[in-house]
Amino acid sequence: MNKKSSAQGPGQDAPTHSVPAPQPLSVSLEANVQEISKRIGESSDVVFRHFTNESLSSSPLAFIYIDGLVNSEMVNQTVLQPLMETVVPKIPDITATDAYNLVKDQMLPIGSVKEGKTLESLLGMLFDGYTLILFNGMTTALAADTAGWEKRSINEPTSQGVIRGPKEGFTENLRTGTAMLRRRLKTSDLRIEEYKIGERTQTGVALVYLEGIASAEVLKEIRRRLNAIQTDSILESNYIEEFIQDGGLTPFPTIQNTERPDALAGGILEGQVGIIIDGTPFALLAPSTFFNFFQSSEDYYQRYDISSFLRLIRYSAFFVSMLLPALYIAVTTFHQEMLPTTLLVSLAAQREGVPFPALAEALLMELTFDVLREAGVRMPRTIGPAISIVGALVLGQSAVQAGLVSAAMVIVVSFTAISNFVIPSLAIANSIRLIRFIMMLIAATLGLFGIMSFLMVLLIHMAGLRSFGVPYLSPVAPMTPRYLKDIFIRVPLWDMTIRPKTNLGKETRRQGKHQKPEPAKKLQKPEGENTP
Secondary structure (H helix, E strand, O other): OOOOOOOOOOOOOOOOOOOOOOOEOOOOHHHHHHHHHHHHOOOOOEEEEEEOOOOOOOOOEEEEEEOOOEOHHHHHHHHHHHHHHOOOOOOOOOOHHHHHHHHHHHOOOOOOEEEEOEHHHHHHHHHOOEEEEEEOOOOOEEEEEOEOOOOOOOOOOOOOOOOOOOOOOOOOOHHHHHHHHHHHOOOOOEEEEEEEEOOOOOEEEEEEEEOOOOOHHHHHHHHHHHHOOOOOOOOOHHHHHHHHOOOOOOOOOOOEEEOOHHHHHHHHHOOOEEEEEOOOOOEEEEOOOHHHHHOOHHHHOOOHHHHHHHHHHHHHHHHHHHHHHHHHHHHHHOOHHHOOHHHHHHHHHHOOOOOOOHHHHHHHHHHHHHHHHHHHHHOOOOOHHHHHHHHHHHHHHHHHHOOOOOHHHHHHHHHHHHHHHHOOOHHHHHHHHHHHHHHHHHHHHHHHHHHHHHHHHHHHHHHHOEEOOEEOOOOOOOOOHHHOOOOOOOOOHHHOOEOOHHHOOOOOEOOOOOOOOOOOOOOOOOOOOOOO
């Protein structure tokens, strides 16, 4: 059990559990340097340097930074040279306080300079890329922001590609993520609150939202859950997602994840709250309803009729991916009378030499395809796709020729897998993979009656889910017709004047009325112009 909380946001009260008292700095420079060195463990990447500037102070000074987390050129130009080479007029009887104020106010040509009075605060800034400046005789130290570690350049998102739309995605750097969001939302209403979560990792987490649009109740609940996290590490956004999500034991995700800045900005404009985590390109959006997972950024970058058609295809693919193998098993096992005679004879002829029941066939093919998909992901990028494609073709053809499975089952499993890839959200697609196996087992024992019963249980379960207080099936359940303009289909942008009430804060209208373009009046020819 951790003894202290690692999530503390701006303006938030500390959790009620016990927190060790921070250790203040000593007046002795050597004592402070030794204590920092002891806590870090004399690591080879930590640079300690003592120096003396006689015109500034007769007592020595020290600076500390971590090689690899700082920009070395910035350290040399903004910290070392000003402190070691600058000659100041000799001040008689200069004190440590005078030297401290002189350095802080006049000798550091850098934007961000902070003060630290405890070892814990100084170590936190040291790990964030700051250069510490310690003075003999002072219980306060300075920290200059010289962060400059290596980071990945901005590239196209790998998991959420679009044909038309922005081609840039988040990187693993928190400040780059907030800057990309600021570039899209150039408004003073954008708020960014930062947290440090993880006792050992001290991972930076940014809560981003629009003041006046995001729900105050949702914000309060998200802050409470972030502050309640007690863990030693946060390495990816899923850590945060599992700690704060609703639902408990449910296969359905209640928080979206995206690596697209435009998708995050669009969600924030809808009243959602974004969570950007340092060290991962995947940001979170909450609260999220079931229908949010079927919306793609590209829906708003092309005509509404095409977008509506594609969205209906996604919903159809959802049901196909979840139900097709189960329906095949149920019909071929219990309800053969539902099939046309010609199709029934064809299926019977295919299964004549197959030694396994339909359930065993389906499980064998589904597990084989999942193994091939995982192998394609884990293999080196140059050979992964080739192995997955060749493996699927060779194994499928060989299994049919060997009489282990029927050709119809290969078609069913293949079309099911392709339908699963149509869904834009990987989180909901993975949920369907789990539900599909349960459906197949129920279909093999209870037939269509079992499938319908399980669908009813699943629907009741979804109706009871909440995402930070928002009903998971809203605005369908509870039904709000005026907010259905962007659920199953997308109406033209000029007709979506109201934000969905489920995510709403104070502001309700997103654009003016009567935005529909009117046809231009017939042009009149100038007087005196002859008709050709």
